[in-house]
Amino acid sequence: MNPMSLKEALNSFPRENFSNSDPLSVVGICLDEQTWTVLKSFAESAPLIRLRSHLSEYRVQETDTGTEWMAGPKPEICIVDFDRDRRKAALAAENIHGASPDTAIFAVSADAQPDLIIQAMRSGCSEYLLKPIGREQLLNAVARVGGRRKERAQPFRAHVLAFMGAKGGCGVTSVVTQLGVLLANTFSKRTLVVDLHSDFGDAALYLGLTRHRYHFFELIENTDRLDAELLQSFLARHSSGLDLVPAPEGNDGPRRILPGAVAQTFDFLRTRYDYILVDMPPGLSDENLEMVRHCDQFLMVALAEVSALRNVVRQFNYLTHKEIPPERFRVVLNRHQKRSLITDGEIEKTLGQKLFWKIPNQYAHIVKAINGGEPIAQLSTSEVAKSLTDLAMHLGAKPIATDKKKDNAGLRGFLGR
Ligand SMILES: Nc1ncnc2c1ncn2[C@@H]1O[C@H](COP(=O)(O)OP(=O)(O)O)[C@@H](O)[C@H]1O
Ligand SMILES: [Mg+2]
Numbered sequence: 001m002n003p004m005s006l007k008e009a010l011n012s013f014p015r016e017n018f019s020n021s022d023p024l025s026v027v028g029i030c031l032d033e034q035t036w037t038v039l040k041s042f043a044e045s046a047p048l049i050r051l052r053s054h055l056s057e058y059r060v061q062e063t064d065t066g067t068e069w070m071a072g073p074k075p076e077i078c079i080v081d082f083d084r085d086r087r088k089a090a091l092a093a094e095n096i097h098g099a100s101p102d103t104a105i106f107a108v109s110a111d112a113q114p115d116l117i118i119q120a121m122r123s124g125c126s127e128y129l130l131k132p133i134g135r136e137q138l139l140n141a142v143a144r145v146g147g148r149r150k151e152r153a154q155p156f157r158a159h160v161l162a163f164m165g166a167k168g169g170c171g172v173t174s175v176v177t178q179l180g181v182l183l184a185n186t187f188s189k190r191t192l193v194v195d196l197h198s199d200f201g202d203a204a205l206y207l208g209l210t211r212h213r214y215h216f217f218e219l220i221e222n223t224d225r226l227d228a229e230l231l232q233s234f235l236a237r238h239s240s241g242l243d244l245v246p247a248p249e250g251n252d253g254p255r256r257i258l259p260g261a262v263a264q265t266f267d268f269l270r271t272r273y274d275y276i277l278v279d280m281p282p283g284l285s286d287e288n289l290e291m292v293r294h295c296d297q298f299l300m301v302a303l304a305e306v307s308a309l310r311n312v313v314r315q316f317n318y319l320t321h322k323e324i325p326p327e328r329f330r331v332v333l334n335r336h337q338k339r340s341l342i343t344d345g346e347i348e349k350t351l352g353q354k355l356f357w358k359i360p361n362q363y364a365h366i367v368k369a370i371n372g373g374e375p376i377a378q379l380s381t382s383e384v385a386k387s388l389t390d391l392a393m394h395l396g397a398k399p400i401a402t403d404k405k406k407d408n409a410g411l412r413g414f415l416g417r
Contacts (some may be wrong), residue, residue: 007273023050024145025078029092030058031081035108048142049077058088060095070081072293072393074100078143082109083131087240092124095260097124097224101260102152104145104224108133124258148227151271156194158273159395160266162295163332164208164280164288166308166315170301171334174366175359176279177206181389185395186389189274192235192243196291197257198279201247204236208371212236215248217255223265231272240321243273262290276398282311284318292324299356304340309350316351330356337361357394 022275026049028036028394032081036054043051052075078096082089093105107120117128128140154294158204165172176193183191194216195201219226219234236244269276278295300315302308314395316329331351333344336358393399 003064005271012193023047024142024149025050025052025073026077026079027052027075029078029080030056030084030089031079031108032058032083032131035081035131035133038135038138039414042135042138046139048139048146051145058085058092060088074103076102076106076149077142079106079108079129080125080347082107082116083111086116086119091120093120093125094125098259101264104148106141119164120220122256124224144225144227147279150223152268156272158190158270158276159297160270160276160278160295161297161299161395162278162280162291163299163301164315166300166302166311166370167282170303170308171359171366173206173279173336174200174370175301175332175388176277177203178366178369179276179392180242180275181207181238181240182243182385182388182392183275183277183397184238185240187392187398187399188241189397190243190272191241191275191277192245192269193271193277193279194245194269195247195279195398196287197247198278199248199250201279201281203244203279204246207236207242207244208239209236209238209244209246212244212246217243217248217257219245220257220261220265221270226265226268228272231268247279257287259286259290261292262287263294266291266294275395283382284315289322292319292328295328297330298324298328301332301334303335304333304337304342304347306342309342312351329353332357332359334359355365358386358393359391 023043026039028039028051031039031054039049039051058080078093080089080093080096084348089107091108096103096105104127107125108115108129108131109120110117110131114131120128127144129137129141134360157400163172163176171193178191180191183189193203193207195203196216198217204212214234216234219231222230234245236246237243246331266276278291280291300312300317302312312331316326319329320326331349331353333355337360342360344355360383362382362384365384
């Protein structure tokens with residue numbers, strides 16, 4: 001992400017949201033004397049922060065006690081000086097981020113080179129404060145942490161449903177996008193689709209949302225700074241009301257995602273939505289595994305084919321081995337046909353579990369919907385639409401029934417009844 005545009009997006013900050021009744025605990029690391037003095041006088045004059053301790057070493061050697069000093073209640077802010085040793089400072093920030101993803105990390109430095117700023121942000125810092133630190137600069141940064149703390153304190157709400165294909169082409173993107181549109185439109189649920197593909201994701205294309213600025217991996221890189229306002233700049237909005245965080249447009253190189261970042265991002269997203277549907281690429285990468293650990297339901301989309309079914313069994317075995325609770329697993333059989341060569345009974349026997357959902361095979365409807373970019377309108381009388389509507393209800397969504405006329409025009413009209 002271009003640092004200037006990020007700066008613009010960050011320009012307004014939720015100072016008014018920040019309750020000052022409960023000061024944020026702060027630990028300083030390798031700060032020079034002048035910076036520590038500024039912090040002390042700031043803490044004394046405004047009850048926004050409470051200085052807990054100052055470490056005079058980065059403690060990143062293997063022989064060091066690492067982040068043991070963080071045992072007990074985690075500090076809410078760590079302020080790390082990057083000028084004494086940039087490499088060690090970045091490592092210290094990564095260690096802190098790994099041990100306590102909720103701790104905000106501020107880099108302080110006299111060097112304002114953009115690549116150094118980006119490097120610090122990538123190691124988990126949410127702020128880059130330029131020396132000599134001014135009161136206003138510090139106040140803004142602290143207020144942002146306070147605002148985020150308040151937003152994150154809201155109880156988790158969204159149901160996170162992670163969809164993965166037993167192999168490519170099973171219909172994950174079709175199901176996720178169309179179920180998403182239904183939940184947003186017919187059921188008036190605050191719904192978000194996240195495309196977790198690291199390259200060549202299709203969700204934006206299937207929804208006809210090809211003009212967007214940022215993608216999911218940029219969102220993850222900014223997770224420490226994420227608040228309601230910044231999130232808006234990452235969303236593409238479909239006419240149904242569905243929000244989308246798309247995948248990168250092409251393949252823009254491998255990305256290093258800090259452990260815990262996927263979970264942390266979804267913790268925040270959960271506070272903003274009723275349903276979050278995740279379009280995962282097939283396979284068990286570290287990000288996928290973290291996603292499976294963090295979701296409420298993991299739905300594997302399969303076809304009635306030997307290779308797909310074999311993959312379902314293998315992946316479930318692997319996930320069970322990784323201690324993912326088996327009650328979270330669901331199998332959705334897509335392109336279901338009543339007269340299939342492999343019967344439902346045989347499939348369930350192979351899988352060792354009941355099929356959670358069956359979505360009928362209606363290629364023409366799906367293709368028309370995708371090409372039209374308006375899934376809900378195109379699918380209004382199809383069996384696929386009916387199956388997905390029933391699925392939405394099974395997942396707990398209730399159709400809105402404001403008045404009788406609207407109800408008829410809504411769900412039943414949508415089903416062509
Ligand atoms: N229920 C269905 N009936 C018929 N064709 C389907 C159905 N669901 C998906 N398809 C078709 O299967 C193909 C692959 O779908 P897609 O959603 O791109 O899969 P994936 O995201 O798992 O790779 C597409 O051509 C799509 O139109
Ligand atoms: Mg896909």
